[in-house]
Amino acid sequence: MLKKYWHIWVIGLLTLAWNAIGALDYFMTQSKNETYMAQFSPEQLSFFYGFPLWVNASWAIAVWFSVAGSILILMRSRYAAPVLGISLLAMVATAIHNFLLSDINMQDVVGNEAVYFTAVIFVVALALWIYAWQMVRRGLLS
Numbered sequence: 045m046l047k048k049y050w051h052i053w054v055i056g057l058l059t060l061a062w063n064a065i066g067a068l069d070y071f072m073t074q075s076k077n078e079t080y081m082a083q084f085s086p087e088q089l090s091f092f093y094g095f096p097l098w099v100n101a102s103w104a105i106a107v108w109f110s111v112a113g114s115i116l117i118l119m120r121s122r123y124a125a126p127v128l129g130i131s132l133l134a135m136v137a138t139a140i141h142n143f144l145l146s147d148i149n150m151q152d153v154v155g156n157e158a159v160y161f162t163a164v165i166f167v168v169a170l171a172l173w174i175y176a177w178q179m180v181r182r183g184l185l186s
Contacts, residue, residue, distance in 0.1 A: 052118070056115075057118070069107075070103060070107040099137075099142075102141070107131075110128065113172065120185050121186075125173065125176035125177045135166065
């Protein structure tokens with residue numbers, strides 16, 4: 045059984061590592077870790093530290109639910125799919141604020157890299173959500 049469904053372990057472990065990077069970024073930003081935050085300009089720091097409460101909550105849900113979703117995949121739990129779906133929706137809410145609703149948007153503060161990296165994050169999150177649903181449909185996550 046392990047050899048037949050090896051991809052669950054590969055996807056679970058790779059995405060857990062990927063999502064852990066996002067969790068680390070969230071934690072370091074929220075804790076205002078001086079060493080980590082030294083890489084950002086004063087304008088960027090002002091942007092990150094100026095998030096309204098709902099954006100911080102949405103970002104937290106996006107990050108921690110994605111970590112939980114990867115763990116649930118490794119546990120072969122069907123709950124991985126809805127948890128990853130909630131994470132994806134929270135990512136959308138956060139991005140709407142960061143690129144559309146804030147007075148100065150993330151692209152203005154960080155540059156085009158913000159758009160590209162956000163796109164990569166969405167593609168990975170969407171692919172992982174689709175993968176989890178497919179595994180539930182096939183009965184591999186139960």
